[in-house]
Amino acid sequence: MKPKTLFDKIWDSHVVRSIEAGPDVLYIDRHYIHEVTSPQAFNGLQERDIPVFRPGKTLATADHNIPTKDQHLPIHDQLSRNQVERLSENCKKYGIELFGLNHPKNGIVHVIGPELGYTLPGMTIVCGDSHTSTHGAFGTIAFGIGTSEVEMVLATQCILQPKPKKMRITLDGELHKGVTSKDIIMYVISEISASGATGYFVEYCGSAIRNLSMEARMTICNMSIEMGARGGLIAPDETTFGYLKKLPSIHGTNSFESSLNEWKKLQTDANAIFDMELQFDASSIKPMITYGTNPGMGMAIDDLIPLSEKNNKEASSSFLKSLDYMGFKPGMKLLGHPVDYVFIGSCTNGRIEDFRAFAQIIRGRKKADNITALIVPGSKKVEEQMVAEGLTEIYTNAGFEVRQPGCSSCLAMNEDKIPQGKYAVSTSNRNFEGRQGPGARTLLASPLTAAATAITGRITDPREFLTEEKNHKITRYGKS
Amino acid sequence: MAKVKLDILESTCVPLPFENVDTDQIIPARFLSATSRQGFGDNLFRDWRYTKNGEKNSEFVLNNPDYTGKVLVAGKNFGSGSSREHAVWAIFDYGFRAVVSSFFADIFMNNALNNGLLPIVISDDLLKKLHDLVQNDPRTRVKIDLEKQTFTILSTGDSMKFAINPYKKECLLKGLDDIDFLLSMKSTITSFENNKSLLK
Numbered sequence: 001m002k003p004k005t006l007f008d009k010i011w012d013s014h015v016v017r018s019i020e021a022g023p024d025v026l027y028i029d030r031h032y033i034h035e036v037t038s039p040q041a042f043n044g045l046q047e048r049d050i051p052v053f054r055p056g057k058t059l060a061t062a063d064h065n066i067p068t069k070d071q072h073l074p075i076h077d078q079l080s081r082n083q084v085e086r087l088s089e090n091c092k093k094y095g096i097e098l099f100g101l102n103h104p105k106n107g108i109v110h111v112i113g114p115e116l117g118y119t120l121p122g123m124t125i126v127c128g129d130s131h132t133s134t135h136g137a138f139g140t141i142a143f144g145i146g147t148s149e150v151e152m153v154l155a156t157q158c159i160l161q162p163k164p165k166k167m168r169i170t171l172d173g174e175l176h177k178g179v180t181s182k183d184i185i186m187y188v189i190s191e192i193s194a195s196g197a198t199g200y201f202v203e204y205c206g207s208a209i210r211n212l213s214m215e216a217r218m219t220i221c222n223m224s225i226e227m228g229a230r231g232g233l234i235a236p237d238e239t240t241f242g243y244l245k246k247l248p249s250i251h252g253t254n255s256f257e258s259s260l261n262e263w264k265k266l267q268t269d270a271n272a273i274f275d276m277e278l279q280f281d282a283s284s285i286k287p288m289i290t291y292g293t294n295p296g297m298g299m300a301i302d303d304l305i306p307l308s309e310k311n312n313k314e315a316s317s318s319f320l321k322s323l324d325y326m327g328f329k330p331g332m333k334l335l336g337h338p339v340d341y342v343f344i345g346s347c348t349n350g351r352i353e354d355f356r357a358f359a360q361i362i363r364g365r366k367k368a369d370n371i372t373a374l375i376v377p378g379s380k381k382v383e384e385q386m387v388a389e390g391l392t393e394i395y396t397n398a399g400f401e402v403r404q405p406g407c408s409s410c411l412a413m414n415e416d417k418i419p420q421g422k423y424a425v426s427t428s429n430r431n432f433e434g435r436q437g438p439g440a441r442t443l444l445a446s447p448l449t450a451a452a453t454a455i456t457g458r459i460t461d462p463r464e465f466l467t468e469e470k471n472h473k474i475t476r477y478g479k480s
Numbered sequence: 481m482a483k484v485k486l487d488i489l490e491s492t493c494v495p496l497p498f499e500n501v502d503t504d505q506i507i508p509a510r511f512l513s514a515t516s517r518q519g520f521g522d523n524l525f526r527d528w529r530y531t532k533n534g535e536k537n538s539e540f541v542l543n544n545p546d547y548t549g550k551v552l553v554a555g556k557n558f559g560s561g562s563s564r565e566h567a568v569w570a571i572f573d574y575g576f577r578a579v580v581s582s583f584f585a586d587i588f589m590n591n592a593l594n595n596g597l598l599p600i601v602i603s604d605d606l607l608k609k610l611h612d613l614v615q616n617d618p619r620t621r622v623k624i625d626l627e628k629q630t631f632t633i634l635s636t637g638d639s640m641k642f643a644i645n646p647y648k649k650e651c652l653l654k655g656l657d658d659i660d661f662l663l664s665m666k667s668t669i670t671s672f673e674n675n676k677s678l679l680k
Binding site for chain 2: 013016021023025037040043044048050064077079080082130144145147148156160162225230294296316412430432434435438
């Protein structure tokens with residue numbers, strides 16, 4: 001038999017029908033929905049007067065458009081309140097399980113899916129959110145879809161989808177201290193650009209990936225979309241199985257034991273052919289930061305802003321427009337540049353390991369006076385765990401306030417906006433113009449870099465803090 | 481999803497010659513709280529179209545009365561970022577029926593096709609030429625023929641074939657809808673579930 005990639009194995013086993021010269025009819029095992037991209041899909045069902053075909057395979061949460069303070073009170077903004085209420089009504093009407101606002105299992109869709117055992121190896125997973133690629137860390141085909149496709153899944157548990165090309169990205173080598181999985185993926189994106197993987201589905205391989213924890217792997221897969229990839233996946237291994245075994249329950253299979261043998265088969269065959277192969281040396285990666293308005297505009301934190309795009313001798317007007325928006329100039333140094341806001345959270349870096357990493361640097365120190373910090377756990381479970389591990393106390397003692405879970409300042413749909421012209425070092429995934437509020441200037445970075453910056457008030461290399469603490473027991477961030 | 485029928489489109493163009501225009505620029509997240517598909521055109525390119533005081537930004541192309549038409553001529557990697565279909569609804573609601581670029585983000589492309597907004601991929605060279613022509617003469621007209629899959633600049637006669645999935649082309653020409661198609665397959669889907677699904 002012809003050797004196959006893991007991607008092909010999962011995709012092919014979910015094709016209900018291939019349309020000649022057209023897309024495949026792809027069966028979806030798990031469908032996540034949230035308040036922002038689902039209401040119009042439910043309207044479509046209502047107009048056709050049809051039910052949700054498999055309500056048990058869809059799971060809902062409210063995350064994008066909710067406040068991160070006083071969640072017990074009615075949502076102040078009327079449109080937001082209406083949207084969250086519509087989700088509740090729709091879930092009730094169509095028999096869909098909802099972990100809504102104030103539910104003990106509430107949180108960001110890509111945080112709760114894995115932590116509650118709804119994301120399992122070998123599944124096809126979709127959600128009306130581009131960061132659905134996060135779930136690929138478990139060896140799934142997971143990708144973001146539009147609302148018309150949400151309607152297709154609700155109506156038939158299938159979508160029509162052209163099969164993407166396949167790319168393998170191999171990262172070998174030891175990571176240096178202070179370098180996290182966020183830096184790995186930001187490095188790859190900076191090397192291949194924000195559109196370098198458009199049209200492809202990526203498999204991440206190599207020793208540097210194997211050594212990562214599940215949460216760190218999720219950060220990698222999460223940002224696949226930021227280089228244009230349809231999604232990214234990592235073959236399941238003992239780290240994956242260990243994570244799943246520890247969960248209180250898993251959903252979508254009879255039991256952990258009965259599935260384990262099947263999951264172990266989820267590997268790319270030797271000699272399988274990819275449409276593109278890229279290899280990187282993980283030991284050459286430093287802590288990364290972005291300087292522009294797309295995630296491809298990233299560099300090592302101690303570098304100078306380049307004079308033009310990679311492979312271009314002269315800066316394009318788009319490049320200069322981007323730097324102008326940021327208030328930066330080509331050739332400028334970013335280390336030491338004053339910052340106004342720090343945001344830790346989001347589906348990229350809103351998990352317990354991220355808050356541990358941040359705490360590692362702020363422990364026993366004080367937040368800089370010029371910094372306003374938004375500390376937003378990815379879920380209720382993460383919020384509880386922060387309290388239980390004493391992290392919340394560390395944050396409070398250092399002058400930080402821990403908020404309630406949600407997408408928050410990552411996309412600034414709620415009131416957690418960065419003001420016009422202000423600089424934010426953010427652990428989220430997008431530095432687009434206005435992403436964190438009109439006129440906001442976002443610099444993407446890891447939780448360690450965000451923490452170092454929150455303490456000094458200026459863009460700071462986290463390695464400065466880690467050297468003094470080299471014997472500290474939790475300097476293992478990003479490793480299993 | 482929307483049922484839209486398309487065939488031949490002839491129009492002047494609105495140029496937006498920037499690369500990497502993401503869906504947050506097309507429709508910022510703070511305007512995503514609506515629960516219907518209508519009205520998003522009012523906030524299309526909101527933060528470029530209006531100043532921070534809410535006044536029209538006279539330098540932005542949508543506020544330039546010289547440039548009108550149903551074809552948006554964009555730059556490379558248009559529609560990247562968020563999967564929000566609201567971006568396509570906003571472009572369509574504003575009155576555009578086609579977007580021309582040399583490169584589109586995947587999810588945007590799917591969303592556009594699902595709403596009858598034609599994403600037309602042309603070569604980098606032709607795109608540059610088109611931008612130059614439109615900049616010099618806002619009356620520059622283009623013709624898009626879906627049946628023949630041709631894109632033509634009428635004043636110069638420059639023409640090239642564009643690619644579109646044959647299934648999607650058929651749907652757009654006939655005004656068919658993916659959901660009707662999938663609903664007609666329900667028994668096939670059920671038997672697939674009984675035999676193959678990994679989920680029990």
